[in-house]
Amino acid sequence: MTALEAVAAYLPxxxxxxxxxxxxxxxxxxQIRVFxxxxxxxxxxxxxxxxxxxxxxxxxxxxxxxxxxHQVRYVLYARSMPVAVPYxxxxxxxxxxxxxxxxxxxxxxxxxxCAAGLxxxxxxxxxxxxxxxxxxxxxxxxxxKAFTPIAQxxxxxxxxxxGSSACLVRADGPRDRLLSYVSLARGEYDxxxxxxxxxxxxxxxxxxxxxxxxxGTAVERAKLRPGDIRxxxxxxxxxxxxxxxxxxxxxxxxxxxxxxxxTAGHSFCADPFINHQSATxxxxxxxxxxxxxxxxxxxxxxxFSAMVFEH
Amino acid sequence: xxxxxxxxxxxxxLRQRVLDSMAEVLPRLLQxxxxxxxxxxxxxxxLGLTSTTTLxxxxxxxxxxxxxxxxxxxxxxxxASIGTLADFIATHAQPA
Numbered sequence: 011m012t013a014l015e016a017v018a019a020y021l022p023x024x025x026x027x028x029x030x031x032x033x034x035x036x037x038x039x040x041q042i043r044v045f046x047x048x049x050x051x052x053x054x055x056x057x058x059x060x061x062x063x064x065x066x067x068x069x070x071x072x073x074x075x076x077x078x079x080h081q082v083r084y085v086l087y088a089r090s091m092p093v094a095v096p097y098x099x100x101x102x103x104x105x106x107x108x109x110x111x112x113x114x115x116x117x118x119x120x121x122x123x124c125a126a127g128l129x130x131x132x133x134x135x136x137x138x139x140x141x142x143x144x145x146x147x148x149x150x151x152x153x154x155k156a157f158t159p160i161a162q163x164x165x166x167x168x169x170x171x172x173g174s175s176a177c178l179v180r181a182d183g184p185r186d187r188l189l190s191y192v193s194l195a196r197g198e199y200d201x202x203x204x205x206x207x208x209x210x211x212x213x214x215x216x217x218x219x220x221x222x223x224x225x226g227t228a229v230e231r232a233k234l235r236p237g238d239i240r241x242x243x244x245x246x247x248x249x250x251x252x253x254x255x256x257x258x259x260x261x262x263x264x265x266x267x268x269x270x271x272x273t274a275g276h277s278f279c280a281d282p283f284i285n286h287q288s289a290t291x292x293x294x295x296x297x298x299x300x301x302x303x304x305x306x307x308x309x310x311x312x313x314f315s316a317m318v319f320e321h
Numbered sequence: 322x323x324x325x326x327x328x329x330x331x332x333x334x335l336r337q338r339v340l341d342s343m344a345e346v347l348p349r350l351l352q353x354x355x356x357x358x359x360x361x362x363x364x365x366x367x368l369g370l371t372s373t374t375t376l377x378x379x380x381x382x383x384x385x386x387x388x389x390x391x392x393x394x395x396x397x398x399x400x401a402s403i404g405t406l407a408d409f410i411a412t413h414a415q416p417a
Contacts, residue, residue: 040381044377048376210371211372214371214373250376253393
C-alpha cells in the first residue's frame with residue numbers, strides 16, 4: 011500500500027498583495043475586489059530564484075531523504091504546465107544530480123493540470139510496488155514558476171503562486187498510507203478557441219458537483235463515510251469553490267484546510283503537500299486519522315482527483 | 322407577531338430594492354440594453370453571466386444599496402436566476 015514516508019514544503023517569504031499584480035495581469039479594480047472578497051485571495055508567494063532553486067528549497071527540507079539517496083529509484087516531477095524551460099535545459103535532471111540521485115529514473119508527470127501531483131504519488135507507489143524492493147523510494151516534487159501570463163492567472167478563478175513540495179514515497183509504510191485514489195478525466199471541457207470561454211464557464215459551474223462526486227467515490231473505496239474524514243487538504247485555488255463544494259457534499263467547510271489560500275496562494279501541483287505540511291506542523295492530524303487530498307485542474311480538458319490517506 | 326411582520330416587510334422591501342438595482346446594473350455589466358427581464362431569467366444560461374460576473378453584480382448591488390451581503394452562505398442555487406439571487410440577498414444582507 012503506497013505510503014508517504016515524509017513530506018516537505020517551501021513557501022517563499024516574499025508575498026505580493028494581489029492589488030500589486032492587477033496591471034500585470036490585466037485585472038480591473040472590480041475583478042481584484044471579487045478575488046479578495048469572494049475568492050478569499052489576498053497575497054501570493056513569489057520566489058526570486060530559478061525553477062531549480064524553488065525545487066531545491068523543498069527537497070532541502072526533506073530530512074528523511076538524507077542517507078537514503080541510494081534507495082531512491084524514481085524522481086517524479088508533477089507539473090501543471092507542460093513546458094518549464096526551453097530545450098535543452100532540464101532542471102529536473104539538474105535537481106536529480108544535485109541531490110546525488112544520478113542513478114534514479116527521472117521524469118515529469120503532466121497533462122492533468124493541478125491534479126498531476128496526485129497522479130505522480132499514485133504512479134510512484136505503483137512503480138515501487140512492481141519493483142519488489144521494500145527499501146526502494148521515490149521522490150515526488152512539485153512547484154512551478156509563474157513565468158508566463160497563462161502561468162500567472164486562472165481567469166475568474168485564481169492567481170498562481172510560487173511554492174514547492176517534496177514527498178518521499180514508499181511502496182508501503184506505517185503512516186500516511188494511501189487507502190484510495192480516484193481520478194476523473196473530462197475531455198469534453200476541451201474545445202476550439204472560440205468555445206473555450208463557454209467551456210470555462212461550464213467547468214466553473216460543474217466543478218463543485220463533479221469534484222464532490224469524485225471525493226465521495228474515493229471515500230467509499232476507502233471503505234469510509236464522509237464523516238470519518240478528519241481533514242481535507244485541498245488545492246488552494248480559492249475559498250469560494252470549496253464553500254460551494256462543501257455545501258454540495260454536506261461536509262463542514264471548517265474541516266477543509268483553507269488557511270493557505272489567502273496567505274500563500276495557489277502553487278500549481280504543490281498545494282496539497284504544502285497543506286499536508288501545514289496540517290502536521292499544527293497537529294491537525296493524529297496517527298490513524300483518515301484524511302483526504304483533492305485537486306482539480308482545467309486547461310484543454312479537466313481532471314478531478316481525490317486520494318484518501320490514513321495518517 | 323409585530324416584530325415578525327416588520328421583518329417580513331423589511332425583507333420584501335429590500336428584495337424590491339435589489340430587483341430595481343439589478344435592472345439598473347445588469348445592462349451596464351452586460352454592455353447591452355435589457356428591459357423588463359422577468360425574475361425567472363437565468364443569470365448564466367439566459368444572460369451569459371459567469372460565476373465571477375455574477376459576483377461582480379453582487380458587489381455593485383452592495384455599493385448601490387449600501388448593504389453587505391453574507392457571501393459565506395451562498396450556493397449555486399442562489400445564483401440561478403434574478404429571482405433566486407434577490408431572495409438570497411434580501412435574507413442575507415445587513416446595512417453596510
